[in-house]
Amino acid sequence: DAGITQSPRHKVTETGTPVTLRCHQTENHRYMYWYRQDPGHGLRLIHYSYGVKDTDKGEVSDGYSVSRSKTEDFLLTLESATSSQTSVYFCAISEAQGGDEQYFGPGTRLTVT
């Protein structure tokens, strides 16, 4: 299994508070991704990174920001959490240029009350 961890695994927070989720990899893969998974919507890409300090938006990036200061860490920040951001968040890594063969972390279940 790819060495990829996410923290925290579960979090409950209140509307309006900032939240940061962390993804850590030990595989030295170039690409890292943040997805959210909601019933009826499958996996939706929030942001991704193609190298240190190189990031780009996905299809549902509003309300989220990311940072990648080291190859192994990719942070997802909700600046001011809203109830619509209640979801399960998955981090993934890939070495391939086309973004195929992604390896996923165990997920973070976030509840915004």
Next chain:
Amino acid sequence: TQLLEQSPQFLSIQEGENLTVYCNSSSVFSSLQWYRQEPGEGPVLLVTVVTGGEVKKLKRLTFQFGDARKDSSLHITAAQPGDTGLYLCAGARNTNAGKSTFGDGTTLTVKP
């Protein structure tokens, strides 16, 4: 926007039955992946298909990539309760800067 449509959305069968799930698109992909996700866990990569018409087998699972590289199918022979899960397909394009497109998945339940 590239879309991958998976069908059926839900499938419930008895142990021992065969089944096929589909992944269709109007776009051409350089490769296509199948993942299985169990409740409370992240998706796990099962296979990658690259060549049009390619067939790959993984024990009782057979994966096929369409000749035009726009669609794929997953066939399971003699399904077992351990096959229960969400099956996701994803398409990648080398020109797409590292992004894959995921389908919404097929939820398979295999009853003992």
